[in-house]
Amino acid sequence: MLLIETEHLKRRFGRVEAVRDVTLRVPAGAVYAFLGPNGAGKTTTIRILLGLSRADGGAVNLFGAPFARKCLARVGALVEGPTLYPHLTGSENMQVRARLTGASSREIARALAIVRLERDAGRLVRGYSLGMRQRLALAQALLRSPQLLVLDEPTNGLDPAGISEIRELIRGLPTGQGITVFLSSHLLNEVEQVATHLGIVAAGRSRFEGTFDDLRARRGETITIGVDRPAEAERLLRDNGFTVHPAVDRRLSVIAAGREAAARLNALLVAAGFSVHHLSLERPSLEQAFFELTEAA
Amino acid sequence: MTFLRVLLTEIHKLRRTLAVWVVFAAPFVIVLLQFLMFHQRAEYFATKGVLWPTLANNCAGMWGVLMLPLFITLETSLLAGLEHAEKHWRHLLSLAIDPAWFYLAKLVVVLGMVAAAQAVVASLTIGAGLLLRTLKPGLQFPDPIPFELVFGSSLRLYLSALLIVAIHHWVSLRWPSYAFSLGFGMCAMVAGFLIMQSPRYAPWFPWTYPVLNLGMQGAPRIELLYVSAAGAAVLALAGALEFRRRDVA
Numbered sequence: 001m002l003l004i005e006t007e008h009l010k011r012r013f014g015r016v017e018a019v020r021d022v023t024l025r026v027p028a029g030a031v032y033a034f035l036g037p038n039g040a041g042k043t044t045t046i047r048i049l050l051g052l053s054r055a056d057g058g059a060v061n062l063f064g065a066p067f068a069r070k071c072l073a074r075v076g077a078l079v080e081g082p083t084l085y086p087h088l089t090g091s092e093n094m095q096v097r098a099r100l101t102g103a104s105s106r107e108i109a110r111a112l113a114i115v116r117l118e119r120d121a122g123r124l125v126r127g128y129s130l131g132m133r134q135r136l137a138l139a140q141a142l143l144r145s146p147q148l149l150v151l152d153e154p155t156n157g158l159d160p161a162g163i164s165e166i167r168e169l170i171r172g173l174p175t176g177q178g179i180t181v182f183l184s185s186h187l188l189n190e191v192e193q194v195a196t197h198l199g200i201v202a203a204g205r206s207r208f209e210g211t212f213d214d215l216r217a218r219r220g221e222t223i224t225i226g227v228d229r230p231a232e233a234e235r236l237l238r239d240n241g242f243t244v245h246p247a248v249d250r251r252l253s254v255i256a257a258g259r260e261a262a263a264r265l266n267a268l269l270v271a272a273g274f275s276v277h278h279l280s281l282e283r284p285s286l287e288q289a290f291f292e293l294t295e296a297a
Numbered sequence: 298m299t300f301l302r303v304l305l306t307e308i309h310k311l312r313r314t315l316a317v318w319v320v321f322a323a324p325f326v327i328v329l330l331q332f333l334m335f336h337q338r339a340e341y342f343a344t345k346g347v348l349w350p351t352l353a354n355n356c357a358g359m360w361g362v363l364m365l366p367l368f369i370t371l372e373t374s375l376l377a378g379l380e381h382a383e384k385h386w387r388h389l390l391s392l393a394i395d396p397a398w399f400y401l402a403k404l405v406v407v408l409g410m411v412a413a414a415q416a417v418v419a420s421l422t423i424g425a426g427l428l429l430r431t432l433k434p435g436l437q438f439p440d441p442i443p444f445e446l447v448f449g450s451s452l453r454l455y456l457s458a459l460l461i462v463a464i465h466h467w468v469s470l471r472w473p474s475y476a477f478s479l480g481f482g483m484c485a486m487v488a489g490f491l492i493m494q495s496p497r498y499a500p501w502f503p504w505t506y507p508v509l510n511l512g513m514q515g516a517p518r519i520e521l522l523y524v525s526a527a528g529a530a531v532l533a534l535a536g537a538l539e540f541r542r543r544d545v546a
Contacts, residue, residue, distance in 0.1 A: 050391035052545040073393035083383040087313045099306045100392055140388075 001028045003063055003148045003180050004049060010057035011044050018044040019055075020204035026182055026197070028147075029174050033195035034184040037294050041204040042184040043080060046152050049182075050077050063147070073101070076146035076179075078154055082137030086126035090117060090136050093125055094143070103143040111139040114177070115169065131162030138169065142177070149173060151183045155190060163190070170194050188290045202294040215289050223254045223262050225269070226278025233274050240268060251278065299394055303402040307376075311406070316375040320414045323368045327360045328421035335429050335436060343435040349426060349443045354511075356422045357450045361507035365411075365454065366489065369462050370482025372410050376403055377469035377478065386545045397537035404466045404533055411462055412455055419451040450511070456522040457510040459529035460503040461485075467536040503528070 004026035011019040019041040026032045036042050047053035049060060051069055060067040063074060084093050094108045103111075112118045115135040125133065134154065141149055151170070155163040171194045173179040185191050191198075198215060200208040208215060227233045230247035237244045237254060242265070245253040254265060262281050269276050311317050331352060335342055342348060380386055390396050426438040469478040489504030499505040500518065506525050509518040 047387075047545065050387075052387055052391055054544065069395065070393050072391060075391070077388065077391045079387045079391065080384070083385045083388050085310060085379065085383070085385075088310070092309070092312065096306050096309055099302055099309065100389070100394060102302070137388075 001064060002026060002061070003028050004032075004182060005061040005064075006045070006049070006058060008058040009045060009048060009055050009060070011041075011048060011053060012056050017204055019048070021206065022058075022201055022204070023206045023209070024199050025209060026148075026180065026199075028180050029178075030197045031170060031174060031181040031183060031195045032197040032199065033191035034182060034199050034201065035188060035191065035290065036184075036186060036201035038186050040186075040201045040294070042186075042201060043152055045201070046077075046079060046150060046184060050075070050079065050150060052079070073144075074147045075150060076141030076143070076148070077150040077152075078134075078137050078141045079150070079152045081153070081156055082133040084125045084128075084133055084136060087124065089124055090121040090128070093136060094121070094140060097140040097143055101144050107143055107145070111142045114142055115139040129162075131158055131165060134158060134162065134166060135169075138166070142179075145177065146179060149179050149181045151181065153184055153186070155185075167194055188287055192286060200290065200293050207293040212286060215286060216283060218289070220255045221258070222282045223256055223265060224278065224280045224282065225252045225254065225265065225276060226250060227252065227269060228275040228277070233269060233272075236268070236272055236274075237265065300398050300402060303394065303398045304405060307402045307406045310379055314375065314379070316372055316410065319368065319371055319375070320410050321417055323364050323371075324360065324414055324418040324421055327364050328356055328418065328425050331356050331359065331422075332425040332429065335425070336433060339429075339433040339435050343437075348436060348438045350446065352426050352429075352438070353422055353443065353447045353450060356418060356425075357454060358511055360418050361454045361457075361511055365414075365458055365507055366461060366482065366486040366504055368414060369407075369411060369458060369465050370479060370486070373407050373462070373465040373469040374475055374478040374482070376407055377466075377473075378475050380470075381473040381475070390545050396541040396543075400470065400537040400540040401533065403470070404463065404536075407462055407466055408459070411458060415451040415455045416448075419448045422447050453510055453519075453522065454507050457506040457525050460506065460525040460532070463529035463532040463536070464503060467532060467539075470536075470540065500524075 002025050004024055006022060006024045009019050009022040022041060022045050034042055034045070044053060048055045051067065051072060062071040065071065085096065088096070091108070094112065097103070098108050109118070112121055115138050117132065117135055117139060120128070120132060125136065128136065138154070154170070155166050158166065170181055170183065173181050183191060183195065192212070197211060198208070199206065208218065225233070227250070230250050230252055234244050234247060234252055237252070243255040256262070256265070259281065262279060266276055266279055335352065342351065345351065380389065389399055423442055423444070429436045430438045465482060468481050472478060485504050489502060492502045493499050493505040493508050499509055500521060503525065506521045510521055
């Protein structure tokens, strides 16, 4: 089942097209990373998903039905950092949210336990560190055991220890609590360790959606060939339909998929009388694939 | 039921806030000033007679003209600031609750606080009279204590201020800047001072209603109470409808 499904979302602010064409499919049980550079339209898309902003075009389905405010009862959200009442204690902040959502004191205790804040819940929030605030906001989002948790840049401003803490929390949610997580970030390496699915957006448009393996496979592999007459070899390979990067240090880089392609390349060059002294196959890093997708926009 | 939940949450958030202290502090300042004036000029007031009406009118007049518009400005700005300061709206309005309930619940809280302040003004006025009777034997505030006069004028002031509350509530939720909200209230109050001199234009400017209603510019304009109450109700509904359609920053 798809918990979030959007079709060609659009949103414009004056002359700025913040979201031009965003299509998402978030399956139940996933940790879905919604990636894109700053200003790519991630937050605007999240605002639309949460009913904070209206789409100018396209459609949003939550839990298999067109968006309706009542669907939000099954969603927990943390948008653009924690928003807490500093003059209240951690517990009082939880009570504010619990009253609004109808959560019980047992659910408050459970949510505080998940984020490991039971001991500090009696302190005023103005004395909390940023990491504690983030965890308390996450506890608020986890009240009433939502089916879907929407987190917008949840590690923004945190130190490495805080980032690691939040990452561990998120990683355990689908299996431990049965919660699907939709997580936005502009840092690929941050989500790589927790996410199962990936959606990449750039300049307001969806560029990719799938698993990390899909992303690697989409881009193909790099075959590096060392050959005696690189310029002639480059021409030959191009004539045979390969994507070839110009020679560096008498070595050519060819984008192709799989060992079969490498073997075919080698056979082609040897048959044409070239002397092949190096051949290696390299899988692209996710970062390379991500940059190619976002920079192309 | 949902509205009640939102309203209780709004009240819960008032803990340890300046907004609650102002409900007591602002009336206290005004009544204290009147108390000191009566205390210092006891002989003058003793010869003048009609002590309770004089004290009640002075307190209500000073409160209604000087402090009430400022008090409303401060309270609406402080309550809206609770949400604007940390951008709470984006989390409150991503819940499965109609945004209009948040708008209306906050308005009810402000109205409650203004009502509480009016009650404090009236109570302190009576307290000041009784204290003066004890401290200054020349000032014999007579029995019976005129509860009806004091609380009646407080209620009229309250009703005359409803439209100001509704306008200021909309302004303070519409613009997140605390400075803008305070500035708007100050400008409106100063404009009220000027416009209340004009019998022609004063009834069109809500900030003059407390003054006109108290009869400080000609005969008391009781009909303005209806204008204030009806205008506040219309503006509250319009504001709530506009609020639910608003994009959240």
